[in-house]
Amino acid sequence: MDAALGAPQKMRERAEDLTPMMAQYFELTDRYDDSLVLFQVGDFYEAFCEAAERVARLCEITLTKREDSTGEYPMAGIPIDNAESYVETLLDAGYRVAIADQVEDPDEVSGVVERAVTRIITPGTLTEDELLGGADNNYVAALAVENGRYGLALLDVSTGDCYATGSDSLSTIEDEISRFGPAEAIVGPEMSPDTFDGNCMVTPYDETVFEHERASDLVGEYFGPPERLLASDVEVRACGALLDYAEYTRGGAGVGEDGQLDYLNHLTRYDPREYMVLDAVALDSLEVFDRRAVRSPEGLTLVEALDETACALGRRKLTDWLRRPLLERDRIERRHEAVGELHGDVQTRERLHDRLREVYDIERLISRVSRGRANARDVNSLGATLSVVPDVREQLADADSAQLQSLHDRLDDLPEIRRLIDDAIAEDPPPELTEGGIVAAGYDETLDELRATERSGKDWIDDLEARERERTGIDSLKVGHTAVHGYYIEVTDANLDRVPEDYQRRQTLKNSERYYTPELKEREDEIIRAEQRADDREYDLFVDVRNEIAAESERVQDLADALAELDVLVSFATVAAEFDYTKPEIADEGIDIEGGRHPVVERTEDSFVPNGAHFDDEQRFAIVTGPNMSGKSTYMRQIALVSLLAQAGSFVPAERASLRIVDRVFTRVGASDDIAGGRSTFMIEMTELAEILDHATEQSLILLDEVGRGTSTTDGLAIAQAVTEYVHDEIGATTLFATHHHDLTAAADDLPSVFNLHFRTTREDGQVVFEHAVAPGAAEASYGVEVAGVAGVPDAVVDRAADLLAEETAASDASVDPGTNGHEVTPAVHNGAGSDTETDIRAALREVSIAETTPLEALQTLADLKSRVED
The missing domain is CATH 3.40.1170.10 (DNA repair protein MutS, domain I)
Structure with a gap:
């Protein structure tokens, strides 16, 4: 700025x-x-x-x-x-x-x-359809801190959606910011704008609006006693500041007499622990909402693959459900039952989809109505939506699932508002409110009389030309009207000698004169008075109608929410029917998937090979090997996406799925240099890894892809081994670790819950053939040289790499001592220094308290010990 x-x-x-x-x-x-x-x-x-x-x-x-x-x-x-x-x-x-x-x-x-x-x-307070650019929510956020606790509030000014949360952990708040992706934020004192990413306009805002007493009063005016709604003072401060900013950006227009934005009537306070956590890294690597830059721009995102919604309300709700998958089993299963019923009843599902296509974005419509910015066409769009509701409700009258029964009861068609709109608003009104034609005939007797007077005067003028031609004998005489000069009688210069005495000159033109008569002037004044009074009365009547509708904004918003939920459930059922998804079972333990598929990749590939996944207490850490392009990353992501979809309430792309509830999905699947931030690929990788090791729980799902690639092979293997042991022993999360460190597969022999998977690959006529099928055990090789050939690397380079690899393999085999059972032996150090170093390292390791060491400290200790060995 x-x-x-x-x-x-x-x-x-x-x-x-x-x-x-x-x-x-x-x-x-x-x-x-x-x-x-x-x-x-x-x-x-x-x-x-x-x-x-x-x-x-x-x-x-x-x-x-x-x-x-x-x-x-x-x-x-x-x-x-x-x-x-x-x-x-x-x-x-x-x-x-x-x-x-x-x-x-x-x-x-x-x-x-x-x-x-x-x-x-401002970017976060847009309400104009032309600027919003789509159905998705557009949030502005406020962030405050107090005594080590953070408060976050978010508001979509265009819809009235308002959320608040709080946490003692800044990283948790950062995860919530990633979920909602606000376009703009204000921050209170002691908060750094760096908490938000570069796509968000961040402003340190007036400190006084973050003061607790002022913020508490404002929250109370909008939503009621803040102590009943919010969990801490800092959440109150964030909410109050956000409401103040929203009022400021409205400039006083569209607010109530007390200065309020009257359509903001519901605040949702939530705990981040109520939903599966998907941080920015996970959302990016799983391509939930945005395609990664390295992928083809023509590819689908998850939300696009799931989007068979019929209206803008449903599209926003779908995004919200994917942004915040559930953790409560009963709520998940209620959604599954509803999807199952709609999946099985094709006629009802298709009828609902057709009727929901007629639903306008009434969340944003009621926002415009309440802010005094809706025109007559907006009001008619609301009326058209209300007219659809009775039929939608009828389609759910015999529903069996609890979720659909609840939606049936919530579908309020506001009959008094529907009648008001039908009676008051013209069928095809103009977009402008001050030009008349917006109020229906028969709604107001006074208005009808004024319009009748106006029409009578215009009818008289319409007949005037014929009467004056006959009276004067001037066949070329014309009657017209201009905005500046009003009504006139025009006579060409050639006929001026035939002009009657009662004509009074109004305007001289190049080849003609314009006149008026006392009677024409009287009629004109009558028309203008009637027209102006009618336009003014129409506007006042429309404002009264709009205010009556605004008074029911909460009911309209509740209806919008019910229609949105129904639209998403219908969309889930439609996708399930079209792409052969199955209803998942929510289990207490384990992840058991048969014939699982990636919901996006299967749409973009000519053929897709389904794969199963089986994790339980005895097998919860899979080391996945196989060459690049064999399908390791797709396989890991599809397991995460199946869990995400199930907890969002959708059926899943699989033959069968029994899934425990996952509290968080962690992904470490690739990084790029952050040159401007002074961080290398390896540093970014280690930072993401530290985040996983610090915050993962036994209920989490961890996806690791090639940890340690940004350093030497020896260092990378050491880090991978340490991470495997730590996740296995200290965290216990369900984990998939894709790696080219084949030595890591030996962990399956030493750690009871670790097992190996590999992607089958064969050679045909000297070429690598990827079967894209997962199988037990470790891969025999990485086939890196062969993959380079498939990728188009020149033959000379590939052939030379093959020769070097053969030489390296022969040398490695020659160095193996037969007495070591085929494992390489590290040469002994033949001077006193080596012995001393080994003693020091043993002593250092004995001093390490595993239970009290954080993951990041463990990695630092490992790096220090390795440095001492190399020295």
Whole structure:
């Protein structure tokens, strides 16, 4: 964000010399100095001076100038009726945009028209459909800290979704930020903006709004006593600050008389431990919402593969369910039962899908209604949705599953609101509210009378041309109307001698004259009065209707939530039927999958080889070997995705699945250098590994892919071995560890819960054939040289690599002592130093307390001991 764009210093020094309009502009830029002010002048939003230069450059528009008695000012303007595209450009450039609208009618004001900032548009507080760019939620967050505890609040201003949580662990809060991916955040005192990623606009906000008393009062005004809703003072502070910021960005427009955003009526406080944790690394590597940069841009994400939703409400709910898979068995199984019933009843499922396609985004509609920004078409869209609800409800009347029965009861079609909309709003109203035609005939007697008067006058004028032609004998006489001059009778110059005496000149043109008659003027005044009164009454009537609807915003939001849930359940059932998913069993222990498939990869491959997975207390740590491209990473990810889908409430891509509940999925499946942050690939890998070892539990699922690749083979193997032992002995999580360190497979002989899996590979005519099928035991080789050939490495390089590998293998075989049963023996050190070093290392190891050593400390100790050996 650039520096403040208020009045230049020289302007402040001679503010008394400015014209009233320019003084008003600079007063607003000073008041909203964190934003770029767009100032309404007629049909344009204008910026002046330095701000104008930036707007012109960024929006690629012409920089002009304004001259008045006080000087000359650079000026750049964007058309109001196409402002959204320019505002989007300014947002992308890192600006907040303050919209200063005219709040008085220029025709009724003598002197300068009053302007006020009606809204501040920021990345996290968008409500305009053109800027939101899709159905997904758009969150703004607030983060506070107090006595080592963190409070996080999130709000989607466009829908009213509001969440709060707290934790003693910053990493837990960071995981929640990754879940929701806010577009913008404000942070309180002592909080670093670095907690949020680079895609989020972060601002240290006014410290006073984070003060507990002020925040508590504001939370209470919106949602009720904060002590009943939130778990700690710091959560109250975060929520209160966020509500204050939301009000600030509305600029007073669309808020209630007490300053509130009236449609914000429900706060969801949740504990992160209620849901499966998916941190940023897991979401990225599993491609839940975004494709990884290294993959083809044409590939699907998980949410895209699961998205058969019919409306925007369902799409947002699907994202939320995948973002927060459940941990409570009863809730998971209720969703599975509902999906199963819809899966089995094709007619009901398809009927529901067809009707849900007629549902508008009523969450955002009721938000616009409550903020006073909905037009008549928005209101009709709400009415159209309400008219669908009775049939949707009827389809669920005989439902057996508890979840569908609950949805049936929650589908409130708000009959009084539906009747109000049907009676009050015209069938096809214009988008503008001030031009008439928005209120239906028969709704208001006074309005009907005014419209009848208006029509009668226009009918009289429609007949005037024929009557005057007959009266005057002038066949070319015309009757017309202009916005400036009103109604007129036009006569060409050639016929001026035939003009009656009662014609009074109104306007002279090049080849004709325009007149009016006293009777025409009387009719015109009558029409204008009736039309203006009718337009004003229509607007007032519409506002009354809109306010009545806004009063029921909570009921509309509850209906929206029910429709969204139903849409996701129908989508899950549709995907299950189309792609042969099966209902998973939620078990107390183990992961047992037969014929499992990757839900995304199977859509993009010509053929996909299903594979099973079997984990229990006796076998919970699989070391997976096999060449690159054989399917190791896909296999590991598909197990994680099957668990994720099951806990989200979906059926799963498998022949059969019995799954215990997983509290968290950890993934360590590749990294890239962070040059700007000063971290190498290996450092990123070790940081992610430390996170896993510090936070994994026995109920977690860990995916490890080639730990230790960023260092020497010896170091990498040592780290891999230590990690395997630590996860096995200290954590006990279900783990899949893909590796090319074939020596690591020996762990299956020493650690009781470790077992080996490999991907079968054969040679045909000298070529490697990947079967993509998993089998027990360790792979015989990595086939790295052969894979290089498949990848297109030049034959000369591949052949030379094969020769070098053969030489290395022969040398290795020759160095093996027959008395060692085929295992290599480390040569003894033949000087006193070696013996002393071994003694020191043994002593150091005895001093290590395994129970009290963190994973990161264990890795550091290992590195230190290895360094001493090498020295």
